[in-house]
Amino acid sequence: MILNLRNLIEEETMCEANAYLIKEGKEELFLEDISILRPERDELYLQNIFGEQKRIKARIKEMNLIDHRIIADFKL
């Protein structure tokens, strides 16, 4: 019971979001568990909770923090 509650709390405290990139009309997972997102000129800088960093020539299309989803598409 206690373990179950702890799992529930830990699971639910993950507020990071996953970034998906639209490729040929489909959403592809680009980076998980993002903690920091920063638009930089024509790029997006993303950093996740494991310290992994990525930059990509893309722009934010929509973010849904309830669904933990960041949707981005390539910058034309």
Next chain:
Amino acid sequence: MILNLRNLIEEETMCEANAYLIKEGKEELFLEDISILRPERDELYLQNIFGEQKRIKARIKEMNLIDHRIIADFKL
């Protein structure tokens, strides 16, 4: 004890972020508990968990999902 755990779970499951707007070098709270964010042309569309919607001529400067903060500045 059970109530405390419930409070903890509810408190920690709030994954929404607050949006702050930079005005004269200071961050001002613009909208709380944001669930959806969508850049639209030169505006930002924001919607919170209470269904409140706002549009503003601003751009995202940085988002920190651990701190639940979205920082935006006015679009020049």
